[in-house]
Each structure stands twice: as C-alpha cells, then as structure tokens.
Amino acid sequence: MNGDRPALHVAVIGGGIIGACTALELAGRGHRVTLVEPGTPGGPQSASYGNGAFLSPASVIPMSFPGIWRKVPGFLLDRDGPLSIAPRALPRLAPWLLRFLLAGATQDRFRRTAGAIHALIHDAPARHLALAARIGRPDLVSQDGLLYAFPDRAAFAAEAMSWDLRRELGLHWEEVEGEALRALEPGLSPRYRFGVLLGAGAQCHDPGAYVAAIVAQAGTLGARRLAAEATGFALSGGRLAAVETTAGPLACDRAVIAAGIRSAALARRLGETVPLESERGYHVEIEAPSLRLARPVMPSDGKMANTMVAGRFRASGQVELSSTAAPPNWHRAEVLLRHLARTYPGLEIPAAGIRRWQGHRPSTPDGLPVIAAARRVEGVVHAFGHGHIGLNAAPATAEMAADLAEGRPPRIDPAPYRAARFRPWRPVSLAPPEAADDRR
Numbered sequence: 001m002n003g004d005r006p007a008l009h010v011a012v013i014g015g016g017i018i019g020a021c022t023a024l025e026l027a028g029r030g031h032r033v034t035l036v037e038p039g040t041p042g043g044p045q046s047a048s049y050g051n052g053a054f055l056s057p058a059s060v061i062p063m064s065f066p067g068i069w070r071k072v073p074g075f076l077l078d079r080d081g082p083l084s085i086a087p088r089a090l091p092r093l094a095p096w097l098l099r100f101l102l103a104g105a106t107q108d109r110f111r112r113t114a115g116a117i118h119a120l121i122h123d124a125p126a127r128h129l130a131l132a133a134r135i136g137r138p139d140l141v142s143q144d145g146l147l148y149a150f151p152d153r154a155a156f157a158a159e160a161m162s163w164d165l166r167r168e169l170g171l172h173w174e175e176v177e178g179e180a181l182r183a184l185e186p187g188l189s190p191r192y193r194f195g196v197l198l199g200a201g202a203q204c205h206d207p208g209a210y211v212a213a214i215v216a217q218a219g220t221l222g223a224r225r226l227a228a229e230a231t232g233f234a235l236s237g238g239r240l241a242a243v244e245t246t247a248g249p250l251a252c253d254r255a256v257i258a259a260g261i262r263s264a265a266l267a268r269r270l271g272e273t274v275p276l277e278s279e280r281g282y283h284v285e286i287e288a289p290s291l292r293l294a295r296p297v298m299p300s301d302g303k304m305a306n307t308m309v310a311g312r313f314r315a316s317g318q319v320e321l322s323s324t325a326a327p328p329n330w331h332r333a334e335v336l337l338r339h340l341a342r343t344y345p346g347l348e349i350p351a352a353g354i355r356r357w358q359g360h361r362p363s364t365p366d367g368l369p370v371i372a373a374a375r376r377v378e379g380v381v382h383a384f385g386h387g388h389i390g391l392n393a394a395p396a397t398a399e400m401a402a403d404l405a406e407g408r409p410p411r412i413d414p415a416p417y418r419a420a421r422f423r424p425w426r427p428v429s430l431a432p433p434e435a436a437d438d439r440r
Contacts, residue, residue: 052305
C-alpha cells in the first residue's frame with residue numbers, strides 16, 4: 001500500500017535494466033509485481049548486459065546535432081567509423097533517419113533534447129550508488145571518476161559545442177595534460193596528451209550481474225517472474241484487463257512496457273506508433289588482461305567506452321543502423337580491437353580468449369525515451385527507447401513509471417518523453433505482433 005492508494009498488480013514487461021528497476025520500485029511501494037521476461041534477467045539478450053558501464057552525468061549530448069546531415073554520406077561509406085548505416089537497410093530506415101536529422105537540425109532542438117536527457121541522468125551516479133547499497137551489492141558500483149582522453153587540446157576544442165553545453169547544465173571537470181594525464185592512466189598511448197576528468201562520474205562493474213541482483217531484490221519484496229514473452233493485451237471497456245503472453249493471459253491492473261527493442265511492436269497493439277530502431281551495439285572483452293584501468297576511459301577518436309567489467313577489459317561502442325534480423329557484423333568488433341591496440345600499447349590482444357557481443361539499443365530518432373501513460377488504453381505505461389542512456393536513466397525512469405502506474409504526476413516533467421510527439425495513434429489492434437515487428 002502507498003498511503004491511501006490500494007495495492008495494484010502490475011505486469012512489468014521486460015527484464016533489462018529499465019524493467020528490473022521498475023519492478024523493484026513498484027514492489028518497494030507495496031504493489032504486487034510480475035516481471036514478464038523470457039530470458040534470464042541480466043542475460044546477454046538485453047542491451048543492458050553489453051553496456052559500456054559508464055554512469056556519467058556528461059552523457060547528455062544527443063546523437064543528432066546541427067550539421068550532422070553533412071556526415072551521412074560518410075556513414076554509408078566508412079566501414080570503420082563509430083556510426084555506420086547498412087546501405088541495403090537505407091530504404092526502410094529512411095523515415096527514421098529523416099526524423100533523426102530533423103531532431104537536431106537547430107541549436108534550440110539540440111539544446112532542448114540535451115536538457116531533457118540531463119533531467120533523467122544528472123544524479124545517476126548517486127542514484128546507482130544508493131541502489132547498489134539497497135540491493136546489498138555495493139561492490140557493483142563505484143565512483144572513481146571518468147576520464148575522457150584526447151590527442152591534444154585542439155581535439156577537445158573541436159567538441160566545444162558539446163562541452164560548453166555540459167558546462168551550462170552544471171557539470172564540472174578537471175583538465176589534465178601531459179604527465180598529469182600519464183599519472184592518471186599510465187597505460188594510455190603517449191599520443192593522448194589532454195584529458196578531462198569527470199570526478200562525479202561512476203561505473204557499474206558488471207551490468208549483467210547488477211540487473212540480476214536488482215531482480216533478485218525485487219523478488220525478496222514479493223515480485224515474481226513469468227518466464228514468457230508478452231505478445232499483446234486484452235482490454236475491457238478501454239481498460240487493460242490482461243497481458244497476453246506465450247504462457248497464457250496474465251490478468252493485472254497495470255502494465256509497464258519496458259521490453260527494449262520489442263516495445264514498439266507491443267505499443268502498436270495499443271494503437272501507439274513510436275519510431276523505434278535498433279542502434280546495434282558491440283563490445284569486446286579481453287579475459288585476464290595484461291593491463292588494467294584505474295577508472296573508465298573514453299578515447300575521443302575511438303568513441304568507445306573502456307572499462308574493467310568483472311575483471312575483464314571491455315571496449316563498448318559502435319552504432320550500426322541495420323535490421324535486427326541481420327546477423328552480427330563482427331567487423332565492428334574487430335574495429336574495437338584495433339582501437340584498443342592503438343589506445344593502449346601495453347595491452348596484449350590475444351588470438352583467443354576474447355568475448356564478442358552484439359545487442360540492440362532501442363532508440364528513438366530524437367534520442368529521448370518514451371515514458372508516458374498510453375493514450376487510448378487506461379492502465380498501460382510506456383518506459384522504453386532509452387538508446388545510449390538506459391543504464392544511466394534507469395532509476396529515474398523507474399520512479400516516473402511507478403508514479404504514472406499509480407496515477408500520480410512524476411517529479412520529473414514527463415512532457416518531453418510523451419509518445420504523442422511522434423505520429424498520431426492508430427486504431428487499436430489486439431492481434432499478436434507480426435514477425436516483421438521483430439525486425440524493427
């Protein structure tokens with residue numbers, strides 16, 4: 001019970017970091033929670049498993065920015081760049097790409113989006129430190145700062161638009177050069193001569209284990225897991241009556257859609273059209289590495305998150321716009337390994353013992369998640385589309401989603417995250433998601 005509000009039965013659809021945090025938040029408020037997730041929570045099927053593990057208040061810069069349209073030809077041609085677009089997927093991606101380009105077409109739009117991201121993640125390190133303590137795993141989150149490394153001050157100045165905006169949003173950092181940079185991270189190549197140390201930054205030491213531990217803690221509060229896939233919804237008089245699953249219908253009072261890349265297909269069952277695409281991401285991990293980092297590092301040229309995860313050296317990054325049905329393009333993993341070899345000369349890249357992973361960041365074209373009550377069906381809340389900020393934004397999103405499920409206004413203004421910013425709703429269809437939905 002929450003004050004005079006009755007306890008609800010809430011189905012949380014999705015067992016990644018957003019669903020896990022939402023399940024814990026709702027269970028902590030006294031609600032009956034069923035987590036609908038076919039895979040093991042924290043398993044490699046979820047985007048959060050492969051996360052770069054940065055908990056950074058600086059991650060406010062949207063991918064779409066003024067002038068990015070000039071770079072699109074390069075994205076199509078450069079196989080080794082941090083962002084690539086599969087030419088064969090271009091016709092299908094064209095509507096999403098047009099929205100993406102328009103989202104950052106002006107300084108005003110760019111800055112508004114950054115401000116909305118900031119609202120979700122400005123206190124992410126503190127939230128995660130508290131969450132890790134709450135679940136009895138303080139070892140999974142630490143705050144030793146984050147290092148952004150540049151070849152020189154000129155390379156940093158080339159990103160002035162982003163760093164100036166971060167400063168306006170209240171971020172503080174220390175600039176380090178030369179030997180001071182070497183002292184912070186001795187393994188960096190000498191070609192990096194300038195750095196930014198974000199003291200407020202933190203890291204997660206094992207995102208998969210973290211998600212699993214959050215779900216386990218929700219279980220101690222009464223949440224249960226249904227190992228099934230949600231396929232649609234049963235309605236009664238315009239209200240949610242049940243979540244349809246591969247294990248049969250799950251009667252419930254509320255449902256939260258936090259199913260990652262599959263969320264848009266479920267939202268369409270409710271007449272909601274959200275342009276969601278997969279920013280296919282990759283990581284590589286070196287087991288028993290010859291070099292360890294004192295803190296996470298982001299090299300400016302590689303645009304990859306370098307972190308120690310469960311004793312392994314992980315490099316995460318790459319954005320590949322393609323189909324979710326396409327097989328992994330392991331060339332992207334090789335690009336990460338080449339960047340590692342250039343960034344850390346003392347790091348041995350073994351012929352064997354390297355883990356490779358590919359997953360799907362669920363991304364909207366404007367870079368903001370959808371956190372909102374469904375518009376035509378009472379009882380359903382959307383909490384998906386976080387792209388690169390899922391781990392960072394999970395605790396704040398969970399709080400908002402729980403508030404919306406209870407029918408109370410969230411502390412964070414929900415207006416920027418409404419689904420209505422996209423297409424108008426369509427008539428409700430209760431048919432199960434088509435096979436084609438799984439490719440989007």
